[in-house]
Amino acid sequence: MNWTRKHLLGIEDLSAEEILYILETADGFKEVSTRSIKKVPALRGKVIVNLFFEPSTRTRISFELAGARLSADVINFTSTTSSTIKGESLVDTARNIEAMGVDILVVRHPCAGVPHQLARAVKASVVNAGDGTHEHPTQALLDMFTIKCLRGSLAGLKIALVGDISHSRVARSNIWGLQKLGAKVYAVGPPTMVPAALEKLGVTVSHNLDEIIPEVDVFNMLRIQMERQAQGLFPTIREYSRLFGLNRERLARAKPEVLVLHPGPVNRGVEVTPEVADGPRSVILNQVTNGLAVRMAVLYLISGGGASAATAH
Amino acid sequence: MNWTRKHLLGIEDLSAEEILYILETADGFKEVSTRSIKKVPALRGKVIVNLFFEPSTRTRISFELAGARLSADVINFTSTTSSTIKGESLVDTARNIEAMGVDILVVRHPCAGVPHQLARAVKASVVNAGDGTHEHPTQALLDMFTIKCLRGSLAGLKIALVGDISHSRVARSNIWGLQKLGAKVYAVGPPTMVPAALEKLGVTVSHNLDEIIPEVDVFNMLRIQMERQAQGLFPTIREYSRLFGLNRERLARAKPEVLVLHPGPVNRGVEVTPEVADGPRSVILNQVTNGLAVRMAVLYLISGGGASAATAH
């Protein structure tokens, strides 16, 4: 296929073919990170700005390294050192940064829809690095890439997203993507975090982790925001962990080839116990490594890198 | 001419010929930013440190990108992560950074004269990126460059600086530069911000924007610091905007080829209405684009890049 999109704003509007094309491209880039000289000149002279209005470690560094590995110049802009404190509007900030000759804006913002708004306002490419509780497409892509690398295909797999599905942009992006690739998705957690209405998205809602454990191929254990407790979404950490945490006993009842994912940072002892996080079924660090390859692929493709690569359609 | 200056500390001490030489050099660099590979090797292996003691988005990023585009290594140092919190003197900080083999220090500081003090103390080149209410030379250069690109020459143009002229380093640098290039400068604003004493600088003082609108070729609408209201410099934002803001009605009475500049960030609805900021006479984003070319020119020239370029004298 020919890649034609200029932005990556969400998984919802991608076709299965487009998702698979990103994963194939990522597969090619994965090898670069194993070289002694971890660099390709694909984006030399291009400028990427990380426009982050939420604190983040790994996502910012992952995009920064992905850009560096493609030989782009990467500039960091975080809200703490920004002129948004001077009351400048978001679109003005983005337009001004773009006017300096920026090719790609990587945007993280606490409000849903901000990347889409910026994509309409600027001529540069926009990558959504997380917008409110809406989407986090590169996280879902790296989750799918990790599963595909180890299972060959996602078609027919049973994948459980466990945790606060209602408020999770990771969950939302995963739900769209996994279903497009033919997986069967379970949303698991307490009713306050996994309301029955989620079934409208095509997922199977469950409030009982133990019941579904034996049939699941992949667990994606979402991070619990501790501040949700004060909001009454769960009674105590201990209670949440007892009902929805993955531990050795539960894992013993799962399929032997089961995979355990977590988008990080892990609350050890809450979503997963340390022995599960560091155990043989955990692919949490693979996800981080794969995230770099996926982000290289995304930056490359939206810069026009995929336009010339002709594959059978 | 041969460029001989090692520092760029202000516009006041530059000759008209030097200013024009910077603008000519910027014109050459402007093309680089339109290339697919936005890089020239001019400053490869040189080190530039952004030494910022005031928060700034666009100026820091503009210098960072200008350095990257010239293939220099650029290091950011901002006061929030600095050892000045340990009580180290400013000159010691600069000397220490210089001792690491730094070629150019780009300095922004809330106190007037700091870049000059550092230029005397270090062997590296110093660029003033804004010192208190004193000067902001690269901003004035990019303003002049923007006007020259669109009008061919500044000689004889009538240029109105509108706002808090007394406290504006942008205004001060513009006044020196515009007059050297033969423009006639108006300083427009309330008497608290534009005292009659400013006429000593050679400008025409006006407290009535409406009166001068029909004859002005360029408006440079300076940003209002909201905190000046508490200091009694203007009664309300609404009142300031009513008297000194540029809106569609006022622009309709201006020359058809009038240019509207603003150093940013714009307080939309205060200095200019959104329809003026985004309208056909606004060159605000051109200023941002030109700022990069001007900063590339300045970094290049003070590094000795202009020494070999012989032009008729």
Next chain:
Amino acid sequence: MNWTRKHLLGIEDLSAEEILYILETADGFKEVSTRSIKKVPALRGKVIVNLFFEPSTRTRISFELAGARLSADVINFTSTTSSTIKGESLVDTARNIEAMGVDILVVRHPCAGVPHQLARAVKASVVNAGDGTHEHPTQALLDMFTIKCLRGSLAGLKIALVGDISHSRVARSNIWGLQKLGAKVYAVGPPTMVPAALEKLGVTVSHNLDEIIPEVDVFNMLRIQMERQAQGLFPTIREYSRLFGLNRERLARAKPEVLVLHPGPVNRGVEVTPEVADGPRSVILNQVTNGLAVRMAVLYLISGGGASAATAH
């Protein structure tokens, strides 16, 4: 010799031969910083992450420039923009960053032993850039390098560390290193900061700077932490300075070829007077310049750069 270490965690576990090998390698790199193009391709495509959990200016910039000069990609991570605020454990943070394909972690942390802990947990190389009151090996190496550059050898030199020896990681690393290279070390300061028990480390304890001045070859004037006064470690700054500060009068009684070092940032008028800090016996800025060469050498050697360089063993 063949360099075989993967980490640089402290001076205590280095042999004299290893220390000298680092200083020799630094000598080779020192020349790079005097070139017009200050770059060698030794670490091209390698990734260095500055993982700083304490504020620092010069050490962070020194490592950043050392990496850039070796053509590595350098990523900054400081605790203020980190996910450690989300409760992620230190080892998890390091493992995640490593999983992105990082080659070297440069770690500064307020707790002693953190770099050692990370070195056990990750496959990347770890450089200790200061851990609590334990060690600061690159500082000691640059101190030794500075002395060796000017004196040829450290064997037999009398070197006084002056200040709060008990709480100083710089002192601790210097004591190990200087003694390995055959110097005689004095620990000088008030009894609250230089207890007699320090003699167990092989140093000569003195509470009287004036007594030892005539026989000392090198003074290393450690920075006083002002907060120690509140803890009762010294009565007043004036009193400390009167007894243990280096001024013109004291320097006049020292050997004519004496060297004055200070790890910086200098409290001018406390550890040294301005005339001593800026005088002919001060090598404080040489230390900063040498720090870059030493850090280039360390980054190069632990990356395997020294493995092929065969020297007589």
